[in-house]
Amino acid sequence: MLDGRDKKIIDYLQRDAAVPVADLADTVGLSVSACWRRIKNLEDSGLIARRVVLVDRRKANVAMTVFVAVRTSRHSIGWLDTFREVIGAIPEIVEAYRLTGEMDYLLRLVVPSVEVYDTVYKELISKLDFMDVSSFISMEELKFTTAVPMNYI
Known part of the structure; x- marks a missing residue:
């Protein structure tokens, strides 16, 4: 079962998956190690399926x-x-x-x-x-x- 911090972590990572864990931990009110463990658990459970880069379609010439x-x-x-x-x-x-x-x-x-x-x-x-x-x-x-x-x- 997810709690409010897990949901905040996912919300934030959906906007910027490259955020440093220290910044994310500070945002959700956790220590860096606790935040990293939660992210790892979310990945291991499959809820976070993968982290990707979104490409600007116009710059990639497929607008x-x-x-x-x-x-x-x-x-x-x-x-x-x-x-x-x-x-x-x-x-x-x-x-x-x-x-x-x-x-x-x-x-x-x-x-x-x-x-x-x-x-x-x-x-x-x-x-x-x-x-x-x-x-x-x-x-x-x-x-x-x-x-x-x-x-x-």
Whole structure:
């Protein structure tokens, strides 16, 4: 069971995983060793899955976000496994979800241009059959976060 300090540690690390443990310990009111032990326990439990670096997409020349909604007439484990393999090999696809409702899958891509998206699209349709592929180019990012709320634990 997490207490308030654990939640504060996670909240803070979600904003800045590179914060020195001494600064974090001071912020949450713990000694450095106690804070480090808590972080280690959160990692060992799997609640902190990993620490990563967030790259500025504009500086990495992949500022365009494209959402791709996919419908398929094939609903087999074999097709799904192939789909996972195909999308896993395309680095421009940064997120993929299986959905309920009219669309079967939603993909989020980051690309530098429509031309590069078209190349990815052609790669997808050359490897799998789809009933429908609809693309939506993001005009503006209104909110983006990787942080998850801690108030449900």
